[in-house]
Amino acid sequence: MRSTTAVVLARRPQGTKVAEALELGTIDLPELTPGTALVRNQYMSVDPSTRGRMDPGEKQYTTNFEIGGPLDGSAIGIVEESASDQLPVGATVRHRMGWREYAVVDDSASTVCDLGKAPATSWLSSMGQTGFTAYAGLLPVGALAAGETVFVTGAGGAVGSMAGQFARLLGASKVVGSAGGAEKCAWLVDECGFDEAIDYRTADVRASLVAAFPEGIDLFFDNVGGWQMVHALHAMRIHGRISMCGAVSNFGTADQPSLAELIEVVLRRVTIRGFIVRDFEALRPEFEARVSAWLASGELVDRATIVQGIENxxxxxxxxLNGANLGKALIRLS
Ligand SMILES: NC(=O)c1ccc[n+]([C@@H]2O[C@H](COP(=O)([O-])OP(=O)(O)OC[C@H]3O[C@@H](n4cnc5c(N)ncnc54)[C@H](OP(=O)(O)O)[C@@H]3O)[C@@H](O)[C@H]2O)c1
Structure with missing residues (x-):
């Protein structure tokens, strides 16, 4: 029986203080059976949903972690041994058995990544669930049309930086993002091609949005929720749409607005649609073809903030959760 080092949930965390709730442990790896392969993980995706899954309440769209058990999540690695024709030794594969150094993966839940189309890190970022979330939230959910105006919260992060850039590449007439701090805001405008960026920590967000969108926001892509969502409601165009992707402010912010603020949805006849990316799997080939072309042409900036080592x-x-990442957050394994 082989074993591997894994990140284990030692106790339930409070707020954004998650590091003290996690410990390194050793878990057994199953023997290879037909259709499986042993993968040495290279990069692991860091996602806000991992924090949600550390709470006890069932989240409906996924399973929660048990105390004493390993975490999991998207990862990419190299096949070292294989009992599957679809996962040859040496192939780079994406799978869901991250937060551990080695994993035995099933070929039905793994994707072989073509490194000719995008580098390994991009298969967890622009070409991965991150980019696909942005794509699904803009097109099938948000029904973005060329010439429309778009506002993106959490724009300096993984999904947000993709959502804003995809919107521009899909023909939006104006793209504005909000992010925490001057460095992220400068990156959005100078490198990612956003028309404007609002530092939500220092700016009057509502006034900035009303000034940035004199005719209103057609499509609001919300990653953050809370007060920024309310501020954006006051800048929506009549019959505007909100693509509700997530509410990362829920984890660290006690000051949350009242539901009474939603009266603005009535006054502006706004449509709000929440979504979970996995409902749009049929669009995956179209998404990968478009994004790999944008990467190849240099029109898309795909940046990652990489932390070294499973111990970190x-x-x-x-x-x-505290905004340390510019673009996609990844862990590189040694
Ligand atoms: N619906 C789906 O299927 C789906 C799939 C994947 C992800 N998501 C959601 O998409 C959102 C973005 O995920 P991601 O992976 O791209 O993470 P991310 O944006 O790369 O990282 C989270 C960012 O949230 C910002 N943040 C933290 N607390 C905040 C607060 N109180 N107010 C405003 N901003 C805050 C931080 O940036 P600042 O420095 O700007 O504060 C941080 O960098 C999350 O809500 C996630 O749950 C949804």
């Missing part, structure tokens, strides 16, 4: 994985997740 908890700190990497805590950093993400």
């Amino acid at each position: 994985a908890g700190a990497g997740l805590e950093g993400l």
Whole structure:
């Protein structure tokens, strides 16, 4: 029986203090059976949903972690031994058995990544669930049309930086993002091609949005929720749409607005649609073809903030929840 080092949930965390709730442990690896392969993980994705899964309440769209058990999540690695024709030794594969150094993966839940189309890190970022979330939230969910105006919260992060850039590449007439701090805001405008960026920590967000969108926001892509969502409601165009992707402010912010603020949805006849990316799997080939072309042409900036070592994985997740990442947050395994 083989074993591997994994990140284990030692106790339930409070707020964004997740590093102290995680410990390194050793878990057994199953023997290879037909259709499986042994993968040495290279990069692991760091996602806000991992924090949600550390709570006891069932989240409906996924399973929660048990105390004493390993975490999991998207990862990419190299096949070292294989009992599957679809996962040859040496192939780079993406799978869901991250937060551990080695994993035995099933070919039905793994994707072989073509490194000719995009580098390994991009298969967890622009070409991965991150980019696909942005794509699904803009097109099938948000029904973005060329010439429309778009506002993105959490724009300096993984999904947000993709959502804003995809919107521009899909013909939006104006793209504005909000992010925490001057460095992220400068990156959005100078490198990612956003028309404007609002530092939500220092700016009057509502006034900035009303000034940036004199005719209103057609499509609001919300990663953050809370007060920024309310501020954006006051800048929506009549019959505007909100693509509700997530509410990362729920984890660290006690000051949340009242539901009474939603009266603005009535006054502006706004449509709000929440979504979970896995409902749009049929669009995956179209998405990969478009994004790999944008990467090849240099029109898309795909940046990652990489933390080194599984022993720093908890700190990497805590950093993400506190805004330490510019673009996609990843852990690199040695
Ligand atoms: N619906 C789906 O299927 C789906 C799939 C994947 C992800 N998501 C959601 O998409 C959102 C973005 O995920 P991601 O992986 O791209 O993470 P991310 O944006 O790369 O990282 C989270 C960012 O949230 C910001 N943040 C933290 N607390 C905040 C607060 N109180 N107010 C405003 N901003 C805050 C931080 O940036 P600042 O420095 O700007 O504060 C941080 O960098 C999350 O809500 C996630 O749950 C949804």
